[in-house]
Structure formats: structure tokens, C-alpha cells
Amino acid sequence: MEIGKLVKMANQIALFFEAEPDVNVARQGVANHIKRTWEPRMREALLQHIEEKGGEGLRPLVIEAFRHHKELLRPRSRS
Structure with a gap:
């Protein structure tokens, strides 16, 4: 899915x-x-967009939510 969507x-x-x-x-x-x-x-694509592009285009609340709840939102790696 493209980041714009x-x-x-x-x-x-x-x-x-x-x-x-x-x-x-x-x-x-x-x-x-x-x-x-x-x-x-x-979730990973949006987190990467925030980390690499500063969340360009996102409302501040989305960026804050990802920064404050990163562990909740980061997908778990499959081991």
C-alpha cells in the first residue's frame, strides 16, 4: 500500500x-x-515514514501517537 493512502x-x-x-x-x-x-x-510503513521523513503530511496527533506508543504499534518480528 502506498504511503499517501x-x-x-x-x-x-x-x-x-x-x-x-x-x-x-x-x-x-x-x-x-x-x-x-x-x-x-x-503500521511498519507508517512508522518508517515518521522515522525517515518526520511524518510528512501527517496530523501531529498521529505522529505523537506513534512516538508515545511505538512499542504497541511496532509489529513483532517472527522468530
């Missing part, structure tokens, strides 16, 4: 949670939603 989807999720007055709850909401509904390759 992932950015668009993540931003839509963030728009929903931006109405939450508590930023910690909003970050957790974004992270939980993405963890539950996105496949690991999608």
Missing part, C-alpha cells in the same frame, strides 16, 4: 480523536485503533 487513513483516525480534550487519551485512542485495525505491514 496510509497517511490519509491515519489522518482520518486522528480527526476523530482530536475532539478528545485529554491529549493522552487521544494519543492512546489513535494507537489502539491503528493496532486493532491495521495489518503489521501498514
Whole structure:
């Protein structure tokens, strides 16, 4: 999946949670939603986009959610 589509989807999720007055709850909401509904390759691609490109095009809440909940969102390696 191309990064532009992932950015668009993540931003839509963030728009929903931006109405939450508590930023910690909003970050957790974004992270939980993405963890539950996105496949690991999608999460890894967005995490890589944040790490390599600073999250270009992403709403700040998405970037914050990934930075604060990286371990939750990083796909587990298969050993």
C-alpha cells in the first residue's frame, strides 16, 4: 500500500480523536485503533515514514501517537 493512502487513513483516525480534550487519551485512542485495525505491514510503513521523513503530511496527533506508543504499534518480528 502506498504511503499517501496510509497517511490519509491515519489522518482520518486522528480527526476523530482530536475532539478528545485529554491529549493522552487521544494519543492512546489513535494507537489502539491503528493496532486493532491495521495489518503489521501498514503500521511498519507508517512508522518508517515518521522515522525517515518526520511524518510528512501527517496530523501531529498521529505522529505523537506513534512516538508515545511505538512499542504497541511496532509489529513483532517472527522468530
